[in-house]
Amino acid sequence: EGEHLLLELTQALGSTLDLREILSLMVRRIAEVVDVDRVSIVLGDRGDGTETVDDTAYVIAASDDEKLRDLPIRISDYPEIVQVIETNQPVVIRDTEGHALYRLANIEAPTRFRSLTLVPIRFEERPMGVLFLRRERPGTLDEKDMRSLGALANAAGIALRNAQLWLTLRERSRQSQFAHHRAESQIKELKRYVDF
Secondary structure: OHHHHHHHHHHHHOOOOOHHHHHHHHHHHHHHHHOOOEEEEEEOOOOOOOOOOOOEEEEEEEOOEOOOOOEEEEHHHOHHHHHHHHHOOOEEEOOOOOOHHHHHHOOOOOOOOOEEEEEEEEEOOEEEEEEEEEEOOOOOOOHHHHHHHHHHHHHHHHHHHHHHHHHHHHHHHHHHHHHHHHHHHHHHHHHHHHHO
């Protein structure tokens, strides 16, 4: 069923501009097919080393809360997200209890969700966020599921980037139209003086 899910979601990602709806569908379907308790998409990075590091990320979709939108979180509170963003590699934690990642960060390990799988969402090989899967019982996903999740994360990265480009182009077009109308108004005003 993993291949069917991959096909279904990649087709949906390429077919509409309503990205929020698609990402919401994506996390719900992954949670059903992969048998995890929560799937979420978290967007944010820690800068590229040349700028001030931003410690805020946003949960933009969650499988167990359809209304959740743009929930801000502190990246530093999630050492597993930090590791994915810094290494640009998936992170799999079979059991959070006593895991070194939390001890090193001096953060209490999650108690409800014992198994975590995080896959980077990339654009042009740079992580822009994570696909974050959580399960209440310890364990890991199989290799086939991990490959499917990698492909879905890549598709989500492309779709997010395309949506961002679309919004940027739309905003530039709106600004260009405004500038054009403003210039026409100024020409009409100046023309009165030229005629005089």
